[in-house]
Amino acid sequence: MNTAADTPNLTPPRRRGGLGLVAGIAILLVVSLTLWSWLALAWSYSEGERAGIVLKFSKRGWLCKTYEGELAQYVVAGVAPQIWEFSVRSAAVANQLGRSVGRQVQLHYSEHRGLPTDCFGDTRYFVDRVTLVDDLSLPAVKSKP
Numbered sequence: 001m002n003t004a005a006d007t008p009n010l011t012p013p014r015r016r017g018g019l020g021l022v023a024g025i026a027i028l029l030v031v032s033l034t035l036w037s038w039l040a041l042a043w044s045y046s047e048g049e050r051a052g053i054v055l056k057f058s059k060r061g062w063l064c065k066t067y068e069g070e071l072a073q074y075v076v077a078g079v080a081p082q083i084w085e086f087s088v089r090s091a092a093v094a095n096q097l098g099r100s101v102g103r104q105v106q107l108h109y110s111e112h113r114g115l116p117t118d119c120f121g122d123t124r125y126f127v128d129r130v131t132l133v134d135d136l137s138l139p140a141v142k143s144k145p
Helices: 018-042 092-100
Strands: 046-060 066-073 082-088 102-111 125-132
Touching: 046 082, 046 092, 066 092, 092 102, 092 125
Parallel strands: 082 125
Antiparallel strands: 046 066, 046 102, 066 082, 102 125
């Protein structure tokens, strides 16, 4: 008599799908990147104020359009300024900065380190508040007689 244990199994062994593993890893990477981006944007490394004259402000980028600007910080009149580059995420702040090019301003910013892509901005400094400074005069340089 033939029993079920004596007959060979003619069906091939079921293979575990490698495609499922690859899809799982891809989903895990996307979720991790999204979580890291959110954390890097939610918490700032530092915050501060910078004052100077807005030299340049533009919206640029190939795929991700971002607002980028340059602020000239004068330490002493007659000496070349230090140029500070910044990014802006808010359209309202961008409109205000666009109207203040060439004027003296005080900018409030937060620094966000570790952003995984340049789609948020070219720099790690994000300006979130603009204050126009009324006194546009720079300190006078005293010349030696």
